[in-house]
Amino acid sequence: MDGSGEPEMNRFGTSSDFNRCVVVTGAGSGIGRAVALNLANHGWQVALVGRRAEALKDTVLLAGAGTTIELFPCDIADATAVDAMASSVTEQFGRVDALVNAAGVNTPLRSLETLTRVDFHRVMETNLHGAYYCTQAFLPLMRERHEGTIVNISSEAGRQASAKAGSAYVVYKFGLSGLTQSINAEERSAGIRACCIFPGDVATPLLDQRPSPPPAETRAQMLQPDDVAACVLLALTLPSRAVVEELVIRPRYVQAAL
Secondary structure: OOOOOOOOEEOOEEOOOOOOEEEEEOOOOHHHHHHHHHHHHOOOEEEEEEOOHHHHHHHHHHOOOOOEEEEEEOOOOOHHHHHHHHHHHHHHHOOOOEEEEOOOOOOOOOOOOOOOHHHHHHHHHHHHHHHHHHHHHHHHHHHHHOOEEEEEEOOHHHOOOOOOOOHHHHHHHHHHHHHHHHHHHHHHHHOEEEEEEEEOOEOOHHHHHOOOOOOHHHHOOOEOHHHHHHHHHHHHHOOOOOOOOEEEEOOOOOHHHO
């Protein structure tokens, strides 16, 4: 206890609370995998969510000894599947302290001239609708405990439109920003906070979906998934009185030169 009679805070919450549970979507690769591994190695119980069970199993194999990680394969574009997944997570862990929406897809044909309606809806359903479904599924658990943090992984394309990212991706990333602001506007009094992280170029498998994927030497100069994972850890482990509403992280290279 501190002098106020309240439990003393540390980076994981109260001094008696070391079993925090986080749900990470897109945990089979890229930023989602890096976030899951980093949090697991910092003592969090981690629920891995993704469409491909085999990819989630690969994430588990990369985790350090003594970590607590469980797999919950789920297509987050399916609201019914998300509700079932949330029930399974709750049954397994009994609580959810944090949600990291890191799932993301794109399409090679992404300009307004070439983007099909089918691909537009696929990007929206997986990336934006999925984040919304997961948020709604886990908010009740957070409200019950009067605490929780939701982190949405956006992109610089969610602050300034980019032809490189494509119109569907831009629309979805702007939507994540609005979702984050809505959580903070509506759920602050319930002890829930949200953070939107806006990374510049990150070297993930999603780059392979660009019309002209960048070469290895270019990817080496980009942000790495672990850089974004460190930002997520910061947003989650700040004392509950503080909220990082937006965080922009960029590689140090001059993007125009690449």
